[in-house]
Amino acid sequence: MLEIKNLHVKLADEDKPILRGVSLQLPKGEVHAVMGPNGSGKSTLAYVLAGRDGYEVTDGDILWEGQSILDMEPDERAAKGVFLAFQYPMEIPGVGTFTFLRTAVNSVRKKRGLQEFTTPEFMKRIRQTAGRLGVSEEMLKRPLNVGFSGGEKKRMEILQMAMLEPTLCVLDETDSGLDIDAVRVVSEGVNALRAQDRAMLVITHYQRLLNYIVPDKVHVMADGRIARSGGKELALELEKSGYAGFKGKAA
Amino acid sequence: MTVAISRTTAEQTLTRQFEAVAGQLPGDAAIGEARKAAIGTFAALGLPHRRVEEWKYTDLRHAIKEALPPALAGDAGASRQDIDRALEGLAGLDAYRVVFVDGRYCAELSDVAAAAGLRIGALAAALPRSEGLVATVWPGQEAVLALNTAFMTDGALARVADGAKLAKPLLLVFARASKQPSLITTRNIVHVGAGARATLIEAYVTLPEAAAGQTNTLSEVVLGDAAEVVHVKVTLEGDGATHLASWMTRLGAQTSYRAFHLTAATALVRNSLFAIFQGEGSKVDISGAFLGRAAEHIDTTLVVDHAVPGCESRELFKGVLADRARGVFQGKVIVRPDAQKTDGKQMAQVLMLSEDAEFDSKPELEIHADDVVCGHGSTAAEIDADLLFYLRARGIPLGVARAMLIESFVGEALDKIEDEAVRAGLTQIALSRLAGLSA
Numbered sequence: 001m002l003e004i005k006n007l008h009v010k011l012a013d014e015d016k017p018i019l020r021g022v023s024l025q026l027p028k029g030e031v032h033a034v035m036g037p038n039g040s041g042k043s044t045l046a047y048v049l050a051g052r053d054g055y056e057v058t059d060g061d062i063l064w065e066g067q068s069i070l071d072m073e074p075d076e077r078a079a080k081g082v083f084l085a086f087q088y089p090m091e092i093p094g095v096g097t098f099t100f101l102r103t104a105v106n107s108v109r110k111k112r113g114l115q116e117f118t119t120p121e122f123m124k125r126i127r128q129t130a131g132r133l134g135v136s137e138e139m140l141k142r143p144l145n146v147g148f149s150g151g152e153k154k155r156m157e158i159l160q161m162a163m164l165e166p167t168l169c170v171l172d173e174t175d176s177g178l179d180i181d182a183v184r185v186v187s188e189g190v191n192a193l194r195a196q197d198r199a200m201l202v203i204t205h206y207q208r209l210l211n212y213i214v215p216d217k218v219h220v221m222a223d224g225r226i227a228r229s230g231g232k233e234l235a236l237e238l239e240k241s242g243y244a245g246f247k248g249k250a251a
Numbered sequence: 252m253t254v255a256i257s258r259t260t261a262e263q264t265l266t267r268q269f270e271a272v273a274g275q276l277p278g279d280a281a282i283g284e285a286r287k288a289a290i291g292t293f294a295a296l297g298l299p300h301r302r303v304e305e306w307k308y309t310d311l312r313h314a315i316k317e318a319l320p321p322a323l324a325g326d327a328g329a330s331r332q333d334i335d336r337a338l339e340g341l342a343g344l345d346a347y348r349v350v351f352v353d354g355r356y357c358a359e360l361s362d363v364a365a366a367a368g369l370r371i372g373a374l375a376a377a378l379p380r381s382e383g384l385v386a387t388v389w390p391g392q393e394a395v396l397a398l399n400t401a402f403m404t405d406g407a408l409a410r411v412a413d414g415a416k417l418a419k420p421l422l423l424v425f426a427r428a429s430k431q432p433s434l435i436t437t438r439n440i441v442h443v444g445a446g447a448r449a450t451l452i453e454a455y456v457t458l459p460e461a462a463a464g465q466t467n468t469l470s471e472v473v474l475g476d477a478a479e480v481v482h483v484k485v486t487l488e489g490d491g492a493t494h495l496a497s498w499m500t501r502l503g504a505q506t507s508y509r510a511f512h513l514t515a516a517t518a519l520v521r522n523s524l525f526a527i528f529q530g531e532g533s534k535v536d537i538s539g540a541f542l543g544r545a546a547e548h549i550d551t552t553l554v555v556d557h558a559v560p561g562c563e564s565r566e567l568f569k570g571v572l573a574d575r576a577r578g579v580f581q582g583k584v585i586v587r588p589d590a591q592k593t594d595g596k597q598m599a600q601v602l603m604l605s606e607d608a609e610f611d612s613k614p615e616l617e618i619h620a621d622d623v624v625c626g627h628g629s630t631a632a633e634i635d636a637d638l639l640f641y642l643r644a645r646g647i648p649l650g651v652a653r654a655m656l657i658e659s660f661v662g663e664a665l666d667k668i669e670d671e672a673v674r675a676g677l678t679q680i681a682l683s684r685l686a687g688l689s690a
Contacts, residue, residue: 050644053636078646090641094659100642103655108646143659160645 001065002026002168002199008059009048018044020224021060028167031200033210033235036221037243042203043087045221046172050084051077064168079111081167085157085174092144097156100144101126105163129162133189151182158189169193169200175209187212207239222246262297264318266290269401272321276404278378289400296394305391308579308611309521309550315493319465321402322353322433329428329458331360337426337456340679341485344672346422346452353428354404354435368415368447374406374438392523395495399469402436413444413475420450420673425468427457427488432464445475445503450670452483455494463491463518469499476503476530482510483673485680488517497523504530511668512539513677514549515684524553528562538567538667542684543576543608550579557590569664570601571657572608573688582627583615590620597627602634602660604688657685
């Protein structure tokens with residue numbers, strides 16, 4: 001279970017708080033959505049979960065499977081099962097996609113005490129998963145994300161998620177910049193990974209994505225806090241009324 | 252007003268040492284005269300210092316405190332295994348190998364089976380016929396060239412026949428073997444005939460037990476019309492070594508010249524490259540990677556002279572600097588008044604692994620024609636924190652993630668080497684040096 005307890009976060013070099021007491025419980029086997037207007041702190045929450053530099057937790061804690069992850073480096077968190085699908089995946093010229101994936105997968109397997117994959121084993125596994133996500137062999141040969149379209153980059157994120165076998169998936173605005181066909185492909189990839197021993201936090205501005213990835217719970221974030229939580233019908237309500245009410249309440 | 256020229260100890264020693272060894276240097280009377288004239292030129296100029304524009308960032312008068320005695324006899328102790336070990340990733344390359352030990356041709360270690368279209372010999376043997384001295388006008392480089400003429404002991408004299416396509420690269424190995432620190436001075440003269448194709452690799456290495464020293468090397472390469480030449484230099488001279496290299500390349504019409512420099516693990520390096528287009532429609536690519544650690548100082552200074560219309564030049568240099576290492580890149584592109592339709596692009600990029608590292612970059616475009624496309628750029632940056640986070644968020648440990656990003660940075664330069672075997676060899680050398688840098 002993911003337990004976020006009264007989390008307060010600010011930028012390391014600024015005093016202005018971004019998260020002002022976020023509390024949330026996400027059990028394994030469930031998918032929760034975090035919705036909210038721009039600037040509400042959604043992406044900050046995603047980055048802090050993954051352990052990005054530049055943020056300072058001033059109060060509260062994040063527990064994953066009962067253990068605080070705040071002092072863990074990003075790669076240790078990944079080995080513990082935390083995976084962040086980036087809103088803007090990075091382009092890395094000179095690092096081949098295949099090499100990157102194999103290095104990442106074998107790094108976490110090693111840390112998890114599992115046997116590292118040989119190259120042929122890995123090739124076989126990646127071909128199966130890549131095919132399902134519409135990631136071509138040619139894309140795997142190219143430098144990571146370089147020259148990929150928005151949809152290709154997001155499919156590559158989901159491919160990485162599938163290969164790394166995380167137990168906590170955080171998807172940051174996975175639908176941004178995608179047309180409806182791409183949203184469908186990506187959502188199918190995500191849904192295929194829904195499992196009893198896996199928790200998913202889907203961060204999104206729009207309700208659209210939740211038509212495809214149907215959440216068990218929806219949390220509305222405003223001004224650095226969870227302003228309201230409810231079932232999947234809350235997303236539909238927001239679609240009609242917008243975030244105006246939450247902004248007002250939070251301010 | 253008269254200015255009294257005061258010479259440093261090293262400068263005085265160089266002049267004195269020349270007098271002591273002049274009688275033992277190869278060449279006939281005419282060569283002897285040329286050497287004498289050269290040492291006179293050097294005595295008047297002294298070592299280049301920071302007030303000489305071309306040496307602003309690399310002050311040899313300050314850096315060379317002691318002039319080492321010239322190496323006169325090849326060390327007999329060098330073995331093929333020693334050479335292979337020093338060549339690292341290039342040891343296995345299938346090549347015509349020509350080995351010079353302490354500045355002298357070594358037949359036992361060389362391996363030039365009859366190669367169709369290639370004539371190769373040792374410069375020392377040819378000097379009595381007064382070949383091989385070319386009057387070179389190269390502003391700023393005069394003193395270093397004068398020292399080369401005065402002290403040169405040997406080098407490769409190669410001629411590739413018109414139309415010949417060399418089956419293997421010509422690998423010139425300059426190995427330092429002596430346990431006494433010494434000055435090694437070599438010169439290579441390579442003519443590649445019209446329509447001929449050749450790959451020329453120069454490797455400067457110090458053998459395992461040898462003492463580091465000073466090197467002064469000059470390579471003159473002439474490309475006949477439509478010749479295609481790949482010219483690679485690997486410099487790994489070791490801690491405490493000073494390496495001064497001058498390359499002068501003359502290009503005929505419709506030629507292709509692709510040069511690459513890999514420089515690492517040498518205390519002080521100055522690579523001066525000069526390429527001049529003498530015929531239309533030629534293409535030049537001069538690229539390289541330099542990896543500096545400790546207090547190493549690596550200077551790449553190049554001049555590309557578009558003297559005729561319709562030629563293309565590309566330069567890409569990538570440096571990785573750790574500790575207190577200093578990188579220097581000076582790139583000058585001259586476009587003469589008649590050289591219309593010139594296309595020149597230059598880029599120098601450095602990755603700084605330490606706050607104490609330093610990079611000085613001075614791109615210069617000197618354009619006298621109006622219908623040209625020329626550009627240059629230069630960057631110095633640390634490892635991108637966002638990229639690093641992305642890799643680490645995928646479970647890749649910090650050290651591995653850093654190494655991947657550094658390798659990919661340098662890889663972009665290494666990709667300029669088109670020959671797979673040569674690129675693999677240089678990549679292997681670069682990776683092993685990078686491992687030492689990022690540790």
